[in-house]
Structure formats: structure tokens, C-alpha cells
Amino acid sequence: MSAVVAIAKKELLTYFRSPIAYIIIIVMMAIFNIFFFMIADDNRETSLQEVFQVMEFMFVFVLPIMTMRLLAEEKSTGTMEFLMTAPISNSAIVLGKYLGMLALFSVLIATTLVYYAIVEYFGRPDRMTLLSGYVGIWLEGAFFIAVGLLASSWTRHQIVAAMMSYSMLFLLYFSHSVTPYFSGTAKSVVLYLSTRTHLDHFVAGIITAADVVYYLSGIVVCLILTRLSLENRLWH
Amino acid sequence: MNIKYLPLIVGLAMLTVLLGAATWYVTQHFSAAVIALLLVGGSLLLLSAFSRGQHSVSQRFIPAWGRRLVIIMVVFGAGILWSGTNYLANNHSPRWDVTAYQLHTLSPATIEYVSALEHSVQLTAFYVGQPPQYLRDVFKEYERISAGLISTEIVDPIADIGYAAKFGNLVSGSEHKVIVQSEGVRKDVDFSEAALSEIDLTHAIASVTRAPTKACFLAGHGEYSLLNEENSGLSIYAQLLEANNIRTRELMLGVVGVVPEDCDLVVVAAAANDLTAQEAAAMNTYLDAGGDALFFIEQATAAGHNSALNAILNYWGFAIQDDIVVDLNSHVGGDVGSPATKNYGRHKAITEGLDYTFYVHPRSIRILDQRRTSIKYAPIVSTASLANSWAEIDRGVEPVFDERVDTPGPVPIAYVMFEEKTAGEASDTRIIVFTDIDFLTNVYIQQYSNAQMGLNITNWLAATDAPVYLNEKSIQVNRLDLTSIERRQVLAILVCIPLFFAIAGVMVWLRLRRY
Numbered sequence: 001m002s003a004v005v006a007i008a009k010k011e012l013l014t015y016f017r018s019p020i021a022y023i024i025i026i027v028m029m030a031i032f033n034i035f036f037f038m039i040a041d042d043n044r045e046t047s048l049q050e051v052f053q054v055m056e057f058m059f060v061f062v063l064p065i066m067t068m069r070l071l072a073e074e075k076s077t078g079t080m081e082f083l084m085t086a087p088i089s090n091s092a093i094v095l096g097k098y099l100g101m102l103a104l105f106s107v108l109i110a111t112t113l114v115y116y117a118i119v120e121y122f123g124r125p126d127r128m129t130l131l132s133g134y135v136g137i138w139l140e141g142a143f144f145i146a147v148g149l150l151a152s153s154w155t156r157h158q159i160v161a162a163m164m165s166y167s168m169l170f171l172l173y174f175s176h177s178v179t180p181y182f183s184g185t186a187k188s189v190v191l192y193l194s195t196r197t198h199l200d201h202f203v204a205g206i207i208t209a210a211d212v213v214y215y216l217s218g219i220v221v222c223l224i225l226t227r228l229s230l231e232n233r234l235w236h
Numbered sequence: 237m238n239i240k241y242l243p244l245i246v247g248l249a250m251l252t253v254l255l256g257a258a259t260w261y262v263t264q265h266f267s268a269a270v271i272a273l274l275l276v277g278g279s280l281l282l283l284s285a286f287s288r289g290q291h292s293v294s295q296r297f298i299p300a301w302g303r304r305l306v307i308i309m310v311v312f313g314a315g316i317l318w319s320g321t322n323y324l325a326n327n328h329s330p331r332w333d334v335t336a337y338q339l340h341t342l343s344p345a346t347i348e349y350v351s352a353l354e355h356s357v358q359l360t361a362f363y364v365g366q367p368p369q370y371l372r373d374v375f376k377e378y379e380r381i382s383a384g385l386i387s388t389e390i391v392d393p394i395a396d397i398g399y400a401a402k403f404g405n406l407v408s409g410s411e412h413k414v415i416v417q418s419e420g421v422r423k424d425v426d427f428s429e430a431a432l433s434e435i436d437l438t439h440a441i442a443s444v445t446r447a448p449t450k451a452c453f454l455a456g457h458g459e460y461s462l463l464n465e466e467n468s469g470l471s472i473y474a475q476l477l478e479a480n481n482i483r484t485r486e487l488m489l490g491v492v493g494v495v496p497e498d499c500d501l502v503v504v505a506a507a508a509n510d511l512t513a514q515e516a517a518a519m520n521t522y523l524d525a526g527g528d529a530l531f532f533i534e535q536a537t538a539a540g541h542n543s544a545l546n547a548i549l550n551y552w553g554f555a556i557q558d559d560i561v562v563d564l565n566s567h568v569g570g571d572v573g574s575p576a577t578k579n580y581g582r583h584k585a586i587t588e589g590l591d592y593t594f595y596v597h598p599r600s601i602r603i604l605d606q607r608r609t610s611i612k613y614a615p616i617v618s619t620a621s622l623a624n625s626w627a628e629i630d631r632g633v634e635p636v637f638d639e640r641v642d643t644p645g646p647v648p649i650a651y652v653m654f655e656e657k658t659a660g661e662a663s664d665t666r667i668i669v670f671t672d673i674d675f676l677t678n679v680y681i682q683q684y685s686n687a688q689m690g691l692n693i694t695n696w697l698a699a700t701d702a703p704v705y706l707n708e709k710s711i712q713v714n715r716l717d718l719t720s721i722e723r724r725q726v727l728a729i730l731v732c733i734p735l736f737f738a739i740a741g742v743m744v745w746l747r748l749r750r751y
Contacts, residue, residue, distance in 0.1 A: 017748060022741025026734045033730040040726075046714040047369045114733055118726055123716040128334040192326060204373055205335035213325035221318045224282070228310045232303050 003088040007096020011070075012103045021104055024066060029111055031058060036115050046125035048115055052133045052203040055112070056196070059141055060173045064165035066104070067148025068158040070097045071230070075156035090230045094223055098149055105141045109134065129205035136202020139215040140195055144169060146222035153229035169195075245284045246309070253277030253316065266327075271320050278316030285309040339373045342381060344589075346438045350381045357418040357441055359388040361432075362400060362411070371432060378437070386441075416440040439479035449698040451477060452487035452499035458508030460532075460673055462486070467679035470505065473690055476681075480691060482698055489515045495522035501697045502527065504545070506534035506673045511544035519548050526663035528697040532673035533599065552653060553607035554669050557600045561647045561671075562635045563625035568594045572635060576684070577620040579646055585696045586616055586652070591685040593617065596674035598649045600627035611655045615648035616668070617689075622646055668693050 015021035035054045043050070074080040083093055113134075119125040151165035152158075176194035179187050191197050198211040256273030260266060285306045333340040342350070359378065361371060367390045375388035393400035403415055414425045414432060421444040425436045453462055462474040462484055474484050487502065489495065490512060495502055502522065511519070523529060531549065533556050549556060563575035576594035580587035595617075603613050619625035625645030628635045637644070653667040674680055676690045718726065 017744065019741060019745060022737055022744075025737045026741070029734040029737065033734065037727065037730055040716055040718075041723075043366050043369075044716050044718075045369055046716045049369055111733065111737075114729060118729065119716055122718060122722055122726070124714050126336040126714060128336065132334050192322070204340065204376075206331060206333055206340050208331045209328075210322070210325040213321055217318050217321045221314045224310065224314050228285075228307060232307060 003092040004095045004099065007088075007093060008099035008103060011097060011100025015100075015104050021107075024062070024104075025108055025111060028058065028062060028108055032112055032115075040119075046119040046123040048119065048125075048130055048133055049203045051112075051115060052137050052199065053196075055137055056140055056173075056199050059137075059144055060169050061166075063105075063141065063144040064148050064151070064162045064169060067101055067145055067165060068152055068162035070101060070149050071152040071226075072156055072158045072161040076158070084230070090227050093230060094149070094153075094226045098146065098223060098226075101145050101149070102142055105145060106138065109138055109141065126205065129203075132205050132207055133203040135207075136199050136211070139202075139212070140199050143195070143215045143218045143222075146219040146226075147172075150222045150226045150229070153226045242284055245280055249277050249280030249284060249309075249313075251277075252280065253312075266323055271324055274316050275320040278313040278320060281309045281313030282317065285313060335373075337370070339370055340377050342377055342434060342438075346434060347381055349438065349442060350378060350386065351383065353382055353385045353441075353445060355385070355419050355445060357382070357386045357416065357445060359386060359437075360403065360415045360417070361388070361390045362393045362403070362413045362415070363390055364392055364394050364412075368431075374432065374434070374437070378441075414440070416444050418444040421445075435479075443479070443481045446481045448481045448483050449500040450483045450485065450498050451501045451503055451694060451698060452485055452495065453503045453505055454489060454507060455486040456488050456490055457511060460505040460677065465678065467677060469678050470673075470676060472678045472681050473676045473687075476687060476691055477694060480695065482694060489518055494518050495527060500528065501530060501694070503530045503694075504532065506532045507542060507545055508534070510542055511548075513544060516544040516548050520551055523548075523552065523665050523667065526657060526665055528666040529668075530693060530697055531667065531669045532676075533669065533671045534673055549669065550604065552667055553604050553611055553613065554651065554653070555602045555604050556669075556671060557602055557627060557643070559600055559627040559629050559643070560631045561595075561598045561600055561619060561625070561627050561649060563619045563621050563645070564635075565624045566620040571596075573597045575619045575625060575649070577617060577649075579618045579620045581614045581616045581618075581652070583614070583616055583652065583696075586689075586692045590688055590692075593675060593685050593689045594680075594683070595649055595670075595672040596680070597672065599671040600643050600647045601649070601651050601669060601671060602643075603651070608655070611653055613651055613653050615650070616652045617650040617670075618646040618648045620646070666697050668697060 015024075032051070032055060036048075036051050039050045039054075071080070074083060084090075116125070116130055116134075119130075120127075147168050148161075148165045151168065152161040154164060155161050172193060172195045174194075175190050176196040179191050179194075182190050192210075192214070198214050201208060201211050252273050254277075256270050256277060259273065260270045263270070359375060361367065361375070363371065371390065375390070378386045379388055391400055412426070412428045412432075414427065414437065416423045416425065416437070418441075423440045423444050425432065425440045427433075427436070453459065460468065460470050462470050465471045477484055487495065487499065493514070495518060499522075502519070519529070531545075533545075546556065560573055561575055562572045563577070564572055566576050568574050568576050574594055574596045575598070576592050578590070578592050580590060601615075622645055625647060626635075626637045627643035627647045628637075629641045630638070649672065650668065650670045653665075653669070655665040657664055670693075675686045681687045681690065
């Protein structure tokens with residue numbers, strides 16, 4: 001466990017000792033802030049439902065860029081061999097890398113709590129619905145990071161990792177849009193696979209076991225497959 | 237895990253998965269057994285794959301076939317695990333509505349009614365500008381519960397003036413309306429003054445999907461009035477019936493001579509004055525022919541005061557006693573003569589799910605020994621207490637139970653009667669008798685389950701299934717109306733936060749650059 005924490009800590013410090021974390025946070029905050037102001041000005045409600053939907057859309061594009069270097073960089077620079085031969089398990093490497101990026105993502109989400117502070121100060125928001133929305137967007141980001149980590153484990157090229165990550169996330173995110181071309185069980189399956197279906201429930205204030213299981217099982221499966229990829233050097 | 241058991245475990249895993257797949261193929265259904273087999277198989281595959289991987293790494297030798305086998309097993313096992321857990325979660329998923337106003341939780345009465353719809357219903361909301369979130373959420377929930385029979389749309393009548401024109405004159409910016417349509421029937425629900433309520437929407441859906449029934453209220457004998465909006469009136473009761481598609485009208489039996497055919501039910505709302513012999517005969521003729529009636533008897537107009545009315549009740553086996561029902565344990569307003577009770581007879585359509593109801597100075601009812609054997613009776617409301625309630629004969633003094641003359645509790649306050657007719661005869665006769673009507677007056681109807689009781693008995697007599705009475709659920713739109721100063725404050729906060737991170741980043745960069 002200490003190895004996991006050490007790797008996660010090292011990852012997180014790497015981000016904050018370089019411009020990466022600051023640039024990501026500043027750019028994302030700037031975009032989110034613009035949308036928050038526009039939506040609040042237009043709707044005049046304390047609901048953050050549409051803000052969460054914008055955040056989800058942005059994460060589809062941003063998280064692959066954030067996660068592409070996680071393992072691919074180690075391989076391209078040759079430090080992967082050191083990491084693999086160190087007395088730490090492959091599971092610890094995977095978990096450490098994952099938790100490091102998740103911590104950065106959590107900081108990013110935490111900065112958006114200012115929206116809650118604003119609607120709380122100037123209005124009377126439905127707190128539980130907002131909390132449910134935050135849980136949903138955090139789980140979705142955690143899932144996207146797991147997908148990005150998996151893609152990063154398949155190649156030594158960061159751009160290729162990002163492209164593979166985009167492919168998977170686009171399929172998951174936009175599958176919602178192709179449901180009119182399906183019917184019956186196939187339609188239900190496609191709808192279920194879509195991340196939008198699940199986040200919509202959270203941001204509307206509905207929490208279902210199916211939505212939680214969708215994200216958690218997705219994260220677990222991605223981490224298992226990442227470990228498999230590391231163990232079998234699938235990038236070779 | 238010992239490596240020598242690995243082939244056995246892999247074999248077992250494959251067999252389990254195969255068995256699960258075969259069971260699914262045969263039954264064409266993902267039963268719990270199928271899911272369990274697939275999950276066990278998947279888990280075993282994953283376990284053996286990791287065990288194989290660890291063992292090979294420790295020996296620094298991984299043959300190509302072994303690696304491929306491990307990869308296939310892990311991918312296969314993970315896929316099965318993911319599918320199985322998600323299938324189980326999706327099919328047995330608890331659901332929590334955490335919103336403050338329970339926006340995604342319709343009442344059981346609405347769910348029961350909407351999920352049993354047989355015809356499609358279109359809900360068209362007209363809302364100028366950005367529709368509030370709650371409206372979209374409520375519409376989504378109706379769509380979900382109706383399994384596709386309810387379709388919804390929100391139209392901005394200013395932006396889409398051509399489409400709005402098809403529904404009439406709806407271009408006012410302040411007018412908010414939902415038009416409910418089904419099978420060519422339309423009902424408008426206005427929510428310009430307050431948020432759209434589930435009560436209004438469900439009642440509107442009920443009114444366009446049900447054939448209306450008619451309740452005729454006997455008039456001309458000093459009955460409680462449907463039009464009276466004062467405390468002693470029945471105007472709220474009348475509105476409730478209208479909302480449930482039960483039309484009400486007055487019946488001047490002395491003028492028309494017979495109960496009209498379009499009356500599905502006759503209500504005698506505590507007639508203060510005597511019915512004429514002709515009116516009593518007309519009532520009995522109607523009831524003999526399979527008509528249905530609801531009798532409310534008030535203290536001042538009961539036995540001994542209204543002979544014709546009592547004669548009708550006696551004919552059908554009821555005797556209203558000249559007493560007053562008291563309950564020392566369960567009553568309202570400190571008046572032992574106003575018993576509150578949940579002691580109901582079992583009747584799915586009338587008493588199921590009811591909370592307390594209370595009655596003001598009711599009398600007891602006795603079933604006459606001399607009655608037709610074809611008639612079935614059941615008390616539907618009795619006093620709550622066994623030992624401390626009774627029907628008091630001597631109403632002039634402090635109530636004290638006298639076992640020689642008083643009727644011990646629990647005392648029946650209301651009875652239901654049912655006479656089944658043989659095939660070829662008229663329809664069955666249904667009668668309900670309550671020895672109080674105050675519980676349905678404007679001042680009391682919205683307390684406890686009084687309204688629900690009033691609606692249930694009327695619905696049952698009018699043979700309308702699925703009554704829809706909903707408790708008021710107020711929804712407030714959580715507004716964020718910012719003044720110009722507040723807007724500037726928000727803008728300043730939103731600009732400052734990214735700048736704060738920019739400054740922090742520059743400081744860290746400068747500090748690291750120095751070293």
C-alpha cells in the first residue's frame with residue numbers, strides 16, 4: 001500500500017512542480033466559469049444540472065490529454081523498465097498512477113465548488129441534488145481516467161494513447177446519439193453503455209445502484225486490463 | 237495457488253461459463269442462476285489468469301501460448317464480470333430520489349394510475365423562455381412511469397408561434413400552461429401562478445383518459461350544498477370529484493319524479509327535511525333496479541326526524557340509532573363525541589392505505605334482523621377503542637357507559653351494503669351509509685384521510701376504479717435572480733479564481749527555477 005501511495009504522491013507532485021497542473025486547472029476553470037455564468041444568467045436557477053453536462057462534455061476531450069502520458073511516457077523514455085524491475089507489484093504501479101491522476105482530477109473538481117458557494121450565497125439551492133451531481137461527475141471522471149490509463153498502457157506513443165482514449169470515450173459518450181437507429185434490447189444496451197445516461201441521473205438528483213455499478217465496474221475492469229497489459233508487455 | 241490445480245480451475249471456470257451460456261440459450265432469459273454461473277466462471281477465470289501470471293513471472297518464463305491464454309482468460313473473465321454485475325444492478329436497482337421536493341418520485345396513486353394507462357397521452361407545456369428544470373424533470377418521470385404511453389414536449393409559444401397557434405391563443409409571455417390530450421379529449425392545466433403540481437397534472441390525465449361518471453346530489457330537503465364555499469359547504473368535495481372525472485349535478489326528485497338514467501350514483505347529503513312518499517318510492521325503485529346510493533345522516537336529521545329517509549334505510553336493512561358515538565381514547569379537538577379512527581373494515585377500493593379519519597357526532601348503525609338474505613353488509617368504519625368507546629343513549633350528561641342501554645365499542649359508524657343480482661337482472665345495488673357528513677365539509681375535508689375516504693366511497697359507488705387523490709406537494713423553483721451588483725460580484729469571483737492558480741503556478745515555477 002505504501003508503494004501505491006508513494007507512486008501516487010510522486011505523480012501528483014510531478015504535476016504541481018511543473019506547469020501542467022496549473023495550465024490544466026486554469027484553462028478548465030476559465031471554460032467552466034464562462035459556461036457557469038452564461039447558464040446561470042440565462043436560466044436564473046440555482047440548479048447546476050447544465051453546468052455538470054458541460055463539464056462532462058469537456059472531460060471527454062481533456063482527460064485523454066491528461067492521461068496519455070501516464071504509462072506511455074515511462075515507456076518512451078525507458079523508465080518503465082526501471083519501474084518494472086523495482087520491488088513493487090504491477091498492481092501497485094497501476095493503482096499509484098491511477099490515484100495520482102485521480103487526485104489531480106479531484107483538485108480540479110474541488111475548484112468548481114465555488115459554483116456551489118455562489119448559488120448557496122445568492123439563492124437557496126437543493127443541496128442534495130448538487131451533491132449528487134458532484135458525486136456523478138467525480139465518478140465519471142474517475143472512469144474516464146481509468147479508460148485513459150488503459151489506453152496509455154497499450155502504446156509507447158502518447159498521441160496514439162490519446163487517440164485510442166478518444167475513440168473509447170467518444171463511443172461511450174456519443175452512443176446516446178445513435179439510439180434512434182436501434183430498437184428493443186439493442187437500444188436499451190446502447191443507452192445503458194452511454195455515460196450520459198448515467199450522469200443525467202446523478203445531476204437530476206437520482207442515485208441508482210445501476211449507475212454506481214456502471215462507473216465502479218468500468219473502473220475496476222479498466223484497471224484489471226491495464227495490469228494485464230503491463231504484465232504481458234502488450235506495447236511490445 | 238498451487239500451479240498443479242491451475243488446469244483444473246481453468247477447466248471448471250470454462251465449464252461454468254459454458255453451463256451459464258447454455259442455460260441462457262435454452263431459457264432465453266438472464267435468470268439469477270445464469271448470472272451466478274457466469275459471475276462464478278468469470279471470477280475463476282480472472283483468478284486463474286492472475287495466478288498463472290504471477291507464477292510465470294516468478295519463474296521468469298512466459299511461453300507465448302501461455303501469455304495468450306492469460307490475456308484471453310482475463311479479457312473474457314473481466315468482460316463476463318462487467319456484464320454480469322451491470323445486468324444484475326440494472327435489473328434489481330434500488331433508486332433514491334435525493335431532490336428536496338421529491339421531483340422524481342410520483343405518488344403511489346399516480347404511479348398506479350399512469351402505469352395502467354391504455355391509451356397514449358400527449359403533454360404539451362407552453363412556457364416562454366427557458367423552461368424550469370423541475371418541469372423537465374416532472375415530465376421525464378411521467379414518461380418513465382408510463383412506459384412510453386405519455387409523451388411530452390415543451391414549447392416556447394413566442395419562438396414557435398405557428399405550432400402554438402394550433403392549440404389556440406397562447407402567446408402571452410406570462411401564461412404557463414400544460415395541454416393534456418388523449419383520444420381527441422383535451423384538458424388545460426394552468427400553472428402561471430404557481431409551479432405545476434402533480435395533483436393537477438395527474439387529475440388532468442385522469443380526466444382525459446376516463447369516461448366521466450355522474451353523481452346526482454339530492455336537493456330540495458335542506459341538504460348540504462355543493463356550491464356552498466363556507467366551512468359547512470361541500471364545494472371542495474365537489475372539486476375533488478370533478479378532478480376525478482365524476483361530474484356532479486343536483487337532483488330535484490320531487491320535480492322529475494324518477495332518478496334520471498344518466499345518474500350513476502345518487503348522494504343524499506344529510507337531508508334535513510322529510511322526503512315525500514313519492515320521492516322515497518322513486519329512490520327505492522331506482523335502488524331495486526340496481527342503482528347505487530350514498531347516504532349521509534346528520535345528528536339532527538337522523539332517526540325519528542325523517543321518516544321517509546329512515547323508511548328507505550330500513551327497507552335496505554339499516555337502522556340508524558338515536559344515540560351519539562363517543563370515544564374517550566381517540567377523538568379530535570377534545571370532543572369525545574368526535575371519534576378519530578383507523579379501525580376500518582377490509583375493502584381494497586375503500587379503506588386500503590387510509591390514515592385516520594374522524595367524524596363529528598356520528599350515530600351508530602344497527603343491521604336489522606328482518607332483511608333480505610341476498611344482501612351483504614360490512615362495517616367499513618368503526619370506533620378505534622374497544623373498551624373506551626360506545627354509543628351513548630343519554631346525550632344530555634357527561635358520557636358514562638351504561639351496559640344496560642349503551643352499545644359497547646367498537647361501534648360501527650359507516651356500513652357498506654351490496655346486493656348481487658343474478659344474471660339477466662339489473663346491475664348490482666351498492667349502498668354506503670355514513671352517520672356523519674361533517675368530515676367532508678370544507679372545514680374538515682383536508683384533514684387526515686377524510687378527503688381520500690370521501691373520494692374512495694364515491695368512486696366505488698360510481699364503479700370507477702383507481703381513484704386518484706394526491707396530497708398537496710408544493711414545489712418551489714429555486715431562483716437565482718442576481719442584481720447588477722451581485723452579477724459583478726460573481727464575475728469578479730469567477731475571474732479571480734483562475735488568476736489565483738496562475739499566480740500560484742508562476743510562484744512555484746520561479747521557486748523551482750532558482751534551484
